[in-house]
Amino acid sequence: MIEFKNVVKQYPNGTIGLNNINLTIGEGEFVVIVGLSGAGKSTLLRSVNRLHDISSGEIVVDGKSITKASGKQLRRIRRDIGMIFQSFNLVKRATVLRNVLSGRVGYHSTFSTMFGYFPKEDHDIALDALSRVNIREKAYSRADQLSGGQQQRVSIARALAQKPKVILADEPVASLDPLTTRQVMDDLQRINRELKITTIVNLHFIDLAREYATRIIGLRAGEVVFDGPVSEATDAKFAEIYGRPINEDELLAAEAAKGGVTV
């Protein structure tokens, strides 16, 4: 489904972002990537849809090399990959529905979308996507009137509207409180199971990773240092990935407890 072949990312200043990554992610997997900040999680994720270019190697998505693709071909591959961001990346002044519909533009020619008109099927797809994350009733609200958790669900709906085969989520819960974190993760899990969409998520909460993932990949300094099912990802293994014992702030449960005291 997604193959990384000898992927290397070197920044112009010489820093190695990714060092010889070889991975194969199968269809329908729920992969969580863990690691310290700066370990290359985000770079790895963003190289899948080429928001970041890699220096050498190749990434193949669903049999097509995105590394070699360009122009229209590249956009076609990207259309099949939905992405969810830490800061939601919604157009705040636009309505929820407009935001979700914008996920459909890859299906139409540039010219026909310039007037902002979408056919009825697109509206149905968008509303259906909103129903899946339980915020269909907010379809005509402005995005900036929604809470953080609701906005993140809108961005999940936008990704769903693409009818993707893969969903990438870059720290999707880092700006959310513990309660909404669970709702958003539940949504992602349900979508993964019901629609069989391959899902790759960057997380820094270890307990969350164990709870939702089918497979965990540990990164350290741009290299894969762990790759296996949840059952093998013991505390000792995490300590290895992080190069030190686990901190409290890497556990959602601890964050929630902290929140509970202060609130």
Add this chain to the structure above:
Amino acid sequence: MNQSVPSSSRLPLIRNWIVGILLIVLFGWSLSAMKFEGIQEYGAQVMASIWEGFTHPDWDYVYLPEGEDLLRGLLETLIISILGTFISAFLCIPFAFWASSNMSRFQAVSGSGKFVLTVIRVFPEIIMAILFIVAVGPGAFAGVLALGVHSIGMLAKLYSETIEAVDNGPREALISSGASKLQVLRFAVLPQVIPQFISYALYRFEINIRSATVLGLVGAGGIGVPLLFALSSRNWSRVGIILLGVVILVTIIDLISGWLRRRII
């Protein structure tokens, strides 16, 4: 400690005094060039006739059945500023993207755009009006073109500042969903900037309605034309009613435009 305090606090004081004296000298030199002879020549009677004219405006001029009256002049002024603003609000969009530093990879591109806008801005609309009069003949259309081109300078600058302030997140999201460059512009950038664009266009409209009242002084249509006639024939009661009309028109436009701008943002 004690020694350093007075010297460091006295220095700016001395500097302020020097700047102040320089300013006064500059002002005195400027004032010396203004000759006050006018007042003595005409004396009190001019003042009196002006006062008479302003306190007894020529109400009959408000509406004349055969045309060339105050209402038609004001309407033409209004139309000139509406069309001038409309033209510039669209013409300035490509300039705005040209001058925005986050829309091009090279500094030289946006830098050159900013320079062009500065040049357009310092080119007075009155001179533009004269040039357009040569092109299309005297009248309101020349005024429209003058405002339309002159306003590009300011509007494109304000627009480009808006574009530079857009949130990059939605662009990233659109790119990752497979959108083309134009689609990214249409669905990630435009929805963020359009309300601000409209607000700035309305603001420029408020400025243009004032400019449109003076375009007539050089023959580019609007209420300025009859005003110039009234002034040169020293018909003070007519000058009075025209100025009154301008004040009312501009005040109404300010109120409407201000209300609209508050609703949009």
Add this chain to the structure above:
Amino acid sequence: MTPAPTPETAEVGAPPPPPSKKPAPTIDSKGPQRFKALFTWLAFIVVIVVCGIRVDADFVQLFSKNSMDNVGRIMNDLIRPDWSYTGRILPAMIETVQIAIAGTVIGSVLAVPVALLCAVNVMPKKIVTIPARIVLNLVRTIPDLLFAAVFVAVFGIGAFAGMLALVFFSFGLVAKLTYEAIEAIDPGPLEAMTASGANKIQLIVFGVIPQALPYFFSYVLYTFEVNVRAAAVLGFVGAGGIGLHLDQQLNSLRYDRASTIILLTLVIVLVIDYASTYLRRKLL
């Protein structure tokens, strides 16, 4: 069953109504919204077209051979400035700057007391602030060139009329910007002074002015920039400065000389703009 759009819910850009408990009506509200947007666009286009017809907007004529020839001829002269003419217009150029300086300074000084009267945190009595603001807004409705045309008729042709026009214009602009700045100052020091028993004058001198002064100077400089540009065209109505020469040269179709004047004005304006912008940045 769709509810009719009300002004409260159907305004462009207004926040949508709070979400109702039942999802259905909210979704149905899409119909009127779309109709509303369409109607707004339609009305807008009608206004523009009607306006275009009224001023005989003729873009065919604009781009016709005849007018293009005219523009081409002017451009041909404009790109060949008559540099020998520079020396003869320097005195007028200096006069232009003098008009701008004198007008800006007098207008700004007059603006100070009015700005204080308009600011509600200095003058809490509405009976003072509201009339003061109305007067200010009325003054601001008249453009500088209109003032100039009137003053030329009153005081005769010359720089004095131009200066007076700029006095009024600067007064309106500086007073408005300054009173808004005064209203935005930190109320803390004012409260502290009132608590320690300061009277109104002391409050203004020690509480308001130190805080508002940098803004005031910045606005004066900005107004000066605007005034230099304005002074350059005052001559078109006979109010002195370089505009008089420009008007003459344009009327006698000496576009090469007009070009010299325009370029020289551009240089002066740009130099003053940059110097003033630099000073303003140092001030704030």
